[in-house]
Amino acid sequence: MAEATTPIAAIAQDLACHGDADLPLAAVQAALARLALPVAGTETLPLKDALGRVLAADLVSPLDVPAQDNSAMDGYSFAGAALAADGATVLPVAGKALAGHGFDGPAPADACIRIMTGAPLPAGHDSVVPQELVTVAEGRVTIPAGAVRAGQHCRRRGEDLRQGGVAVPAGRRLRASDLGLAASLGQPVLTVRRRPRIAFFSTGDELTAPGEPLPPGGIYDSNHTTLGALLAGLGVDAVDLGRVRDDPQALAAALQAGSDCDALVSTGGVSVGDADHTRRVLAAAGEVLFWRMALRPGRPMAIGRLHGGALYFGLPGNPVAAVVCFQVLVRDALLRLAGATPRPLPTVVARAAVALKKRPGRSEFQRGVLSRAADGDWEVAPTGDQGSGMLSSMSRADGLIVLAHERGPVAAGERVEVLPFDSLG
Structure with a gap:
């Protein structure tokens, strides 16, 4: 189990400066960055x-690296001082050097050596002329004036890595x-x-496993499959706890089952509905915070730490909101838990193909489709209705249009950032 990090209460106190307002995304990301330390334990692998x-x-x-000065080209090595000040340079060929088979002994200063790419430079030689730039006749090489400079086309010992340097x-x-x-x-x-062990489950009486008969009022559970796939993409050791009914005892049992893991991630049960028992069950199982975020989709979220030390991330139940919250919040926390150093994800700057609705005061991640415009520039169009339950729009999209907290409506032709889904692997 990872060593405990900042107490949840300390994070709550620092976020209290926002009062009753929904929390800005940047504040939530900063809070989660304090939450996880790398797991203990290592292993040695081929x-x-x-x-x-x-x-x-x-x-x-x-x-x-390289271990010695060597040639970057197929050609002829020579001493740079032998280059004529003006006019062509003519040198006899005194031998050959191949990769893995260097020239034996110091090379004559007034001669050249036939050399292949990667072959060690003969002692006394510091330059190489590519073979296509010279003429060879009767055992002599003619280097045209200006074809090469002294010291050119050579790889120097240690120019890539020095012994003792961090590779x-x-x-x-x-x-x-x-x-x-x-x-x-x-x-x-x-x-x-070692891989962190991450338990996951979905919650809700309405959820039915794919392949089973769908009862009246039931829906097929997409979150469970999606969450498992997201965790698999991070390379963690995912522990599947299945589907959990809207029942305090069932939820408490799931938390107990995952308490020996490094973290638990669930979907659903983090709002204020009558059947959402997460708040009081987690209060008994450990420390918990419930957040309302200035984020669309994905306003509600819970974070906590169980008494045994496992972190808890409660994602919204709406499928798109669950994916967005995982990608922009939980993903980096789990990477830190794994010992990785999260890096900013690469984005594409594209023109908005149409006007985009957006109000200042919340971060938005709209689903979009990237394409190349006639002028070769990137262009992005939304997938249509951005409802947080419309998972088909995530399947049609190839990225998220990132609209910052303070930004207002976007006019057609304005430039926006797009986070391609391929960046999230």
């Missing part, structure tokens, strides 16, 4: 199993390029954080 895992300690380079920082969620870099340093294994 490179092939480390993709997507979080590096537990800096990967320090055990060697200089990959701790907290990096490892990508294919990171694993390739580790391999290039001769590292067969990496030490990573």
